[in-house]
Amino acid sequence: MTSFTANWSYPTNVRFGAGRIGELADACAQAGIKHPLLVTDRGLADAAITRTALDGLSRAGLISGAVSKQSAGLFADVDPNPSDANLAAGVQAFRAGHYDGVVAFGGGSGLDLGKMVAFMAGQRRPVWDFEDIDDWWTRADADAIFPTVAVPTTAGTGSEVGRASVLTKLDTLQKKIIFHPRVLPSVVICDPELTIGLPPTLTAGTGLDAFAHCVEAFSSPHFHPMSQGIALEGMRLVIENLPRAYNQPNDLQARGQMMAAGMMGAVAFQKGLGAIHALSHPIGAIHGTHHGTTNAVCMPAVLRLNAPAIAARFDRARGYIGIDGGFAGFQAFVDEFNASLGIPRTLAEIGVTDPDPDRLVREALADPSCGGNPIPLTAENLRGLLLELL
Ligand SMILES: NC(=O)c1ccc[n+]([C@@H]2O[C@H](COP(=O)([O-])OP(=O)(O)OC[C@H]3O[C@@H](n4cnc5c(N)ncnc54)[C@H](O)[C@@H]3O)[C@@H](O)[C@H]2O)c1
Ligand SMILES: [Fe+2]
Numbered sequence: 001m002t003s004f005t006a007n008w009s010y011p012t013n014v015r016f017g018a019g020r021i022g023e024l025a026d027a028c029a030q031a032g033i034k035h036p037l038l039v040t041d042r043g044l045a046d047a048a049i050t051r052t053a054l055d056g057l058s059r060a061g062l063i064s065g066a067v068s069k070q071s072a073g074l075f076a077d078v079d080p081n082p083s084d085a086n087l088a089a090g091v092q093a094f095r096a097g098h099y100d101g102v103v104a105f106g107g108g109s110g111l112d113l114g115k116m117v118a119f120m121a122g123q124r125r126p127v128w129d130f131e132d133i134d135d136w137w138t139r140a141d142a143d144a145i146f147p148t149v150a151v152p153t154t155a156g157t158g159s160e161v162g163r164a165s166v167l168t169k170l171d172t173l174q175k176k177i178i179f180h181p182r183v184l185p186s187v188v189i190c191d192p193e194l195t196i197g198l199p200p201t202l203t204a205g206t207g208l209d210a211f212a213h214c215v216e217a218f219s220s221p222h223f224h225p226m227s228q229g230i231a232l233e234g235m236r237l238v239i240e241n242l243p244r245a246y247n248q249p250n251d252l253q254a255r256g257q258m259m260a261a262g263m264m265g266a267v268a269f270q271k272g273l274g275a276i277h278a279l280s281h282p283i284g285a286i287h288g289t290h291h292g293t294t295n296a297v298c299m300p301a302v303l304r305l306n307a308p309a310i311a312a313r314f315d316r317a318r319g320y321i322g323i324d325g326g327f328a329g330f331q332a333f334v335d336e337f338n339a340s341l342g343i344p345r346t347l348a349e350i351g352v353t354d355p356d357p358d359r360l361v362r363e364a365l366a367d368p369s370c371g372g373n374p375i376p377l378t379a380e381n382l383r384g385l386l387l388e389l390l
Pocket of ligand 2: 157209212213277291295
């Protein structure tokens, strides 16, 4: 590799490379933002990486006042698995401060909520009118959508290059997908240095979200040859680099490759997701578990269910991703990979206590990810998966 820094315009403007958070003000200018609101989650509100980002905006005169938790220009009332209540508060802060764009900063939670604030600040209809169903996105006033600059600080969700956000509806505890083509951030800064401080459990959980996106996209029966190719390379990057990022947190090369894999997973899942995500959305919404970690726990059982439909295509991929033994070898690899990254084998071990299987099956069947599973999902096979996992 000649250089580990690059600019891409696919699927949006991406500035990739260590230290490039220093270009945040310039990225705002590129997106047409003069007065940004930085949206992040509570956990990052006081973090050094957040202060660095705010300092950069302040020095360029894009935000005023002292850089602090209460500073103008920062909204951090965002929970993991962010909710409609977080969105309402964010939209209020955005309108009150007369901002003209969002810096969505953080893991999937900060990115998704930031993207939704920019999307919803100018809309008149409730956010649930824009759920990813049929062409509901055409209900939105596209001219009223504010621009977003996305800055991921985890490597996995790929939300920074996604046209949707995942939002928890608090009254029913359902995770809904809100879609509009212009929810895609205008500019992305992918700076692997921002992920150096991510604790190993989150490095593993977020990295395995990227892996789940690639595995499910690769398995999906839909016709999308571009995403198929991207899913294959994304799997290889995770297999080679996640153990390095997990065991040597300062390895910038591995951290950068994982950021690339995260973006690739999100581009790949335009081809479809499947049972892993159909299960992990309701489990995360009801039990508050971490999304990527939940996916990782679910993967071995879903691979067993899907084996008859996907064994041949994984067999074909084995040379490229470097795993012997055909599909059985891939399944054995996933078990060992999970164990080596500290992923438990059951949902109970990640906090799914006292579950209601009927409700989880009902919600999983209603999740849009269902449609991409290579074996049609039914109440029976989903219940079987859950009983195995619980
Ligand atoms: N929009 C999409 O396409 C998409 C795809 C997958 C997942 N998601 C959503 O993303 C969310 C999960 O995102 P996530 O897995 O990135 O976790 P997250 O954003 O919830 O972050 C997890 C924790 O890590 C902390 N954190 C983040 N970056 C850090 C850093 N550099 N150093 C130290 N701590 C850091 C956060 O403060 C938080 O406490 C879920 O809500 C999920 O549904 C969205
Ligand atoms: Fe995911």
